[in-house]
Amino acid sequence: MTDEIRVGAETLREFAAQVFERAGMPPEDAATEAEVLVWANLRGVDSHGVLRIPSYIQSIEAGGMNCRPDVRIERETPATLLVEADHAFGPVVTKMAMRRVIDKARTVGIGWGLIRNTTHQGAMGYYALMAAEEGLAGLTFVCNPPNMAPYGARAAGVHNSPLAIAVPAKTHDALVLDMATSVAAGGKVSLAVDKGVPIPLGWALDADGNPTTDATIAQILLPAGGYKGSGLAMMFECLSSLMAGNPLLEPTFVGGPPVRPGTQNSVVAAVDIGAFTDLEEYKAHVDCLIEGVKGLPMAEGFQEILAPGEPEGRVRAERERDGIPLPAGTVANLREVAGKLGIPCPAEFL
Amino acid sequence: MTDEIRVGAETLREFAAQVFERAGMPPEDAATEAEVLVWANLRGVDSHGVLRIPSYIQSIEAGGMNCRPDVRIERETPATLLVEADHAFGPVVTKMAMRRVIDKARTVGIGWGLIRNTTHQGAMGYYALMAAEEGLAGLTFVCNPPNMAPYGARAAGVHNSPLAIAVPAKTHDALVLDMATSVAAGGKVSLAVDKGVPIPLGWALDADGNPTTDATIAQILLPAGGYKGSGLAMMFECLSSLMAGNPLLEPTFVGGPPVRPGTQNSVVAAVDIGAFTDLEEYKAHVDCLIEGVKGLPMAEGFQEILAPGEPEGRVRAERERDGIPLPAGTVANLREVAGKLGIPCPAEFL
Numbered sequence: 001m002t003d004e005i006r007v008g009a010e011t012l013r014e015f016a017a018q019v020f021e022r023a024g025m026p027p028e029d030a031a032t033e034a035e036v037l038v039w040a041n042l043r044g045v046d047s048h049g050v051l052r053i054p055s056y057i058q059s060i061e062a063g064g065m066n067c068r069p070d071v072r073i074e075r076e077t078p079a080t081l082l083v084e085a086d087h088a089f090g091p092v093v094t095k096m097a098m099r100r101v102i103d104k105a106r107t108v109g110i111g112w113g114l115i116r117n118t119t120h121q122g123a124m125g126y127y128a129l130m131a132a133e134e135g136l137a138g139l140t141f142v143c144n145p146p147n148m149a150p151y152g153a154r155a156a157g158v159h160n161s162p163l164a165i166a167v168p169a170k171t172h173d174a175l176v177l178d179m180a181t182s183v184a185a186g187g188k189v190s191l192a193v194d195k196g197v198p199i200p201l202g203w204a205l206d207a208d209g210n211p212t213t214d215a216t217i218a219q220i221l222l223p224a225g226g227y228k229g230s231g232l233a234m235m236f237e238c239l240s241s242l243m244a245g246n247p248l249l250e251p252t253f254v255g256g257p258p259v260r261p262g263t264q265n266s267v268v269a270a271v272d273i274g275a276f277t278d279l280e281e282y283k284a285h286v287d288c289l290i291e292g293v294k295g296l297p298m299a300e301g302f303q304e305i306l307a308p309g310e311p312e313g314r315v316r317a318e319r320e321r322d323g324i325p326l327p328a329g330t331v332a333n334l335r336e337v338a339g340k341l342g343i344p345c346p347a348e349f350l
Numbered sequence: 351m352t353d354e355i356r357v358g359a360e361t362l363r364e365f366a367a368q369v370f371e372r373a374g375m376p377p378e379d380a381a382t383e384a385e386v387l388v389w390a391n392l393r394g395v396d397s398h399g400v401l402r403i404p405s406y407i408q409s410i411e412a413g414g415m416n417c418r419p420d421v422r423i424e425r426e427t428p429a430t431l432l433v434e435a436d437h438a439f440g441p442v443v444t445k446m447a448m449r450r451v452i453d454k455a456r457t458v459g460i461g462w463g464l465i466r467n468t469t470h471q472g473a474m475g476y477y478a479l480m481a482a483e484e485g486l487a488g489l490t491f492v493c494n495p496p497n498m499a500p501y502g503a504r505a506a507g508v509h510n511s512p513l514a515i516a517v518p519a520k521t522h523d524a525l526v527l528d529m530a531t532s533v534a535a536g537g538k539v540s541l542a543v544d545k546g547v548p549i550p551l552g553w554a555l556d557a558d559g560n561p562t563t564d565a566t567i568a569q570i571l572l573p574a575g576g577y578k579g580s581g582l583a584m585m586f587e588c589l590s591s592l593m594a595g596n597p598l599l600e601p602t603f604v605g606g607p608p609v610r611p612g613t614q615n616s617v618v619a620a621v622d623i624g625a626f627t628d629l630e631e632y633k634a635h636v637d638c639l640i641e642g643v644k645g646l647p648m649a650e651g652f653q654e655i656l657a658p659g660e661p662e663g664r665v666r667a668e669r670e671r672d673g674i675p676l677p678a679g680t681v682a683n684l685r686e687v688a689g690k691l692g693i694p695c696p697a698e699f700l
Contacts, residue, residue, distance in 0.1 A: 075626060079429040080459030082626050109430030110462040114626055137589055152655040153646035165585040167592075175588060177581040209647060224575035231527040231658040234639065235515040238525060239487055242517075242635045245627040250635060253642025276425060276432050276464055277595040285592045285600060289584065292603025296503035297559060305502040308581040 005331060006323030007348045013038045015334075015346050016050055020089075022341040023060055024067035029092045036091035040123040041324045044315030045178075047187030048123040050326070054333045056089070056120070057341075064262040065089055065119045071096070074116075079104055081113035082244060087260065090121030094268060098127045098138070102270045105136055109275035112267070116244035119262040125178035125309070128166035131270040132174040135279050138166045139269040143241045145248050145259050148182050148221040151230035154209025156220045158233035158249060160186065166309070168273075170283035172290050176309030181229040181236070182221035189218050194327075241265040355681060356673030357698045363388045365684075365696050366400055370439075372691040373410055374417035379442045386441035390473040391674045394665030395528075397537025398473040400676070404683045406439070406470070407691075414612040415439055415469045421446070424466075429454055431463035432594060437610065440471030444618060448477045448488070452620045455486055459625035462617070466594035469612040475528035475659070478516035481620040482524040485629050488516045489619040493591045495598050495609050498532050498571040501580035504559025506570045508583035508599060510536065516659070518623075520633035522640050526659030531579040531586070532571035539568050544677075591615040 016034035021027050041049030059065040069088035073081065081100055085093040093115055101111030121127075124140045131138025141163040146156035160182035168174045180186075184203045192199045192215035201211055204218035212218055223229030241248045244265050251259055273282050290307045298305060319325075326334075331349050338345045366384035371377050391399030409415040419436035421443055426432070431450055435443040443465055451461025471477075474490045481488025491513040496506035510532035518524050530536075534553045542549045542565035551561055554568035562568055573579030591598045594615050601609050623632050640657045648655060669675075676684075681699050688695045 077459040077625060080621075080625055108458065109427040110460060112460045112621065137593070139589075149649070150643045150646065150655060152649055152652040153643070154649045155646045157643045157646045165582075165589070167585065167588040175585065177585050179575075179578045179581060183575065209649070224578050225529075225533065227656075227658070228529045228574050231529060232515075234525065234643065234658060235517065235527050237639060238517040238636060239489075239515070239621070242632055242639070243487070243621070243623060243626045245631065247635050247638070249642065250638050253645065254638060271430075271462065271589070271593070273593060275427060275430055276593045281595065282592055285597050286588060288597070288600050288604060289587060289592070292599065293500045293503070293507045293584065295603065296500065296505045296507045299499070299502055299504045299559070302502040305500060306577075308577070308584060 004325045004327050005348050006325050007346055008323050009038050009042055009320060011346045011348065012041065012050060012324055015338075016053060018343045019053055019057070019337060019341060020067075022343050023057055025089070026068070029089065032091050032095055033089050036095070036122040036126050038324070039126050042316045042319050043123070043125075043312035044319070045123045045187075045312065047185070047190060050334065051330045052120065054337050057337055059119070059262055062261070064260060069093070079108045079110055079112060081111070083113065083115045085115050085118040087117055087119055087263065090118045090264065091126070093118050094121050094127050094266065095130070098130050098140075098268045098270070101268055102131055102134055102136055105270040105272040105275070110269065110271050112269045114240060114244045115266045115268065116246045118264050118266060121264060121266060123178060124162050124164035125166065125176045125312075127268055128164040128178070129174060129176055132166035132168045132176070135168055135273060137271040137273060138164070139271070140164045140267060141236050141240065142264055142266045143237045143248050144264050146252050147186065148223055148230075148233060149205060149209070150234070151223055151227040154205060157252065158223075158230060158237065160221045160223070160229075161233045161236040163232070163236070167286055168283050169286040169290060170280070172287055172307070173309060173313045175286060175290065175307060176312070178309070181224055181233045183224050183229070184221070186221060189215050189221070240267045354675045354677050355698050356675050357696055358673050359388050359392055359670060361696045361698065362391065362400060362674055365688075366403060368693045369403055369407070369687060369691060370417075372693050373407055375439070376418070379439065382445055383439050383441050386445070386472040386476050388674070389476050392666045392669050393473070393475075393662035394669070395473045395537075395662065397535070397540060400684065401680045402470065404687050407687055409469070409612055412611070414610065419443070429458045429460055429462060431461070433463065433465045435465050435468040437467055437469055437613065440468045440614065441476070443468050444471045444477050444616065445480070448480050448490075448618045448620070451618055452481055452484055452486055455620040455622040455625070460619065460621050462619045464590060464594045465616045465618065466596045468614050468616060471614060471616060473528065474512050474514035475516065475526045475662070477618055478514040478528070479524055479526055482516035482518045482526070485518055485623060487621040487623060488514070489621070490514045490617060491586050491590065492614055492616045493587045493598050494614050496602050497536065498573055498580075498583060499555060499559070500584065501573055501577040504555060507602065508580060508587065510571045510573070510579075511583045511586040513582070513586070517636055518633055519636040519640060520630070522637055522657070523659060523663045525636060525640065525657060526662070528659070531574055531583045533574050533579070534571070536571060539565050539571075590617045
């Protein structure tokens with residue numbers, strides 16, 4: 001077995017959908033889950049791609065992620081939405097909620113939705129981009145139990161809540177900002193572990209709250225911009241979890257029943273550009289902004305200035321052409337899952 | 351003259367209101383402007399307080415800020431608002447717009463407003479807090495012409511767009527996050543100039559794009575978290591200026607008529623907590639979050655973990671008791687303005 005194989009996106013999507021269907025999801029939901037995972041792989045965000053499949057299957061078995069959730073719209077206005085996800089797979093409920101807030105935005109200019117008790121939503125840029133592809137601005141953020149030290153602390157107290165914002169451009173790809181509120185996303189620490197390289201000082205603390213460059217013992221992320229990333233993470237918890245009546249940080253502080261593993265809360269929002277200005281003019285202005293920023297004189301050490309989402313867009317073009325590279329470890333794990341569920345693997349896996 | 355005098359907030363408010371009224375503003379607008387400036391002073395954000403008055407008066411004379419604007423609601427839905435501010439003083443139009451989005455949020459759960467062609471809005475936390483004080487979450491951000499280098503650039507191409515988010519607590523002060531997307535706000539660089547101290551490497555570049563620790567030649571701010579602050583600034587321009595059809599970064603890139611000095615665009619939004627959950631329970635959860643974060647074990651070098659807005663709240667308590675300290679330079683400038691406009695100075699100024 002070589003270190004890495006390449007698999008076409010469609011092949012990987014079909015495989016993933018089969019896995020989820022066999023694990024108990026309705027076919028349409030399985031296809032949605034597969035679509036969002038492979039989308040992340042296509043864009044090079046492998047930490048949010050098919051390598052998650054084995055842990056999702058474990059989570060189903062452990063009573064975490066729910067293949068047949070009773071998703072309920074609990075409150076609704078012409079502009080807002082509160083969804084109880086019943087531990088649905090994140091993409092299934094998040095895509096539905098984003099669809100509804102886009103429709104609301106088309107009617108009253110903005111749609112603002114809260115999702116309570118979802119599970120891993122994958123790469124949040126996917127949902128923000130759903131809005132951008134339809135000529136709206138998309139905005140999403142997420143809260144989970146603590147994995148980041150608030151500014152001034154040496155223990156986890158907030159989540160490194162990721163945030164995604166997307167807007168459409170005219171001739172360029174849509175702008176998609178997809179960022180965690182920590183200095184580095186957890187996936188980057190995992191990547192350092194896999195590569196056997198140290199992490200920069202300032203990314204993370206060990207379990208005892210000591211700064212570390214050893215990725216293998218890094219446990220607690222540190223906030224981007226000190227009190228800024230820390231403050232954003234606190235405010236996101238207030239705007240999502242607390243607003244949805246489902247605190248995810250509080251159990252760490254006051255004890256009580258622990259949060260069901262994998263639980264997330266989230267905000268998904270869309271703003272209709274056409275409610276404020278001419279959409280085509282807007283897109284031309286976004287093009288101009290992209291080109292203007294990219295055309296600025298470069299700082300030392302840079303060969304190019306990249307717009308938000310541009311690196312991922314390039315990876316996508318390459319991977320749509322050449323297939324998605326999967327490391328041997330991921331392939332082995334996926335084969336194991338397939339074997340357990342009794343479904344065939346793509347030829348490339350063998 | 352000593353280096354610093356103390357003036358009561360009410361005295362300062364009355365003086366500032368007199369100045370603005372004499373400069374041509376309607377009495378109610380003059381009072382609003384004075385209120386927002388002195389609010390910043392009370393909270394220790396002196397860079398956004400009465401020291402701005404002389405530059406505002408100059409701006410009026412130069413045809414920048416408009417004392418008698420023709421403020422127009424250009425588009426409106428039950429949830430959204432587009433305001434043409436006609437270069438009104440920021441607080442006058444922003445307070446009005448925040449009032450309206452709060453009312454919208456009370457009706458449909460969220461209000462989302464864009465303000466085009468406003469001028470300096472003062473401390474943005476003021477408006478976010480308006481919502482929090484009425485039991486809603488408040489969210490605002492601002493775009494101006496470029497003063498910050500996008501990630502990878504050595505020239506200004508984005509603005510260090512400030513962002514403010516506020517939510518109410520039960521027994522604690524409201525949480526108020528008020529932050530720029532740069533490593534350090536411009537006011538901190540100015541303060542270093544005033545104090546004659548260097549700034550840390552990584553805060554700013556000189557006019558030629560070289561990193562500098564000399565605050566007196568620092569011209570271009572650097573983004574917090576590298577591509578994160580830079581990306582947020584770009585997306586805020588897209589969500590405010592471009593959405594309002596009034597690009598503020600574009601003229602730097604493509605030339606054309608320059609932006610009228612002092613022009614800002616802004617988003618003001620409110621989310622009604624009661625549309626999603628029980629407000630009193632919500633506030634109790636915010637208290638728990640504040641207490642939980644503050645109670646975490648501290649990182650080395652910290653004596654206390656502070657919640658967003660907590661430092662400013664402490665300064666406010668002290669300054670409401672002891673008055674607002676004004677440095678001799680500020681007092682001299684305010685006396686000059688008063689002399690020019692023929693209005694009396696507070697006794698403390700003499």
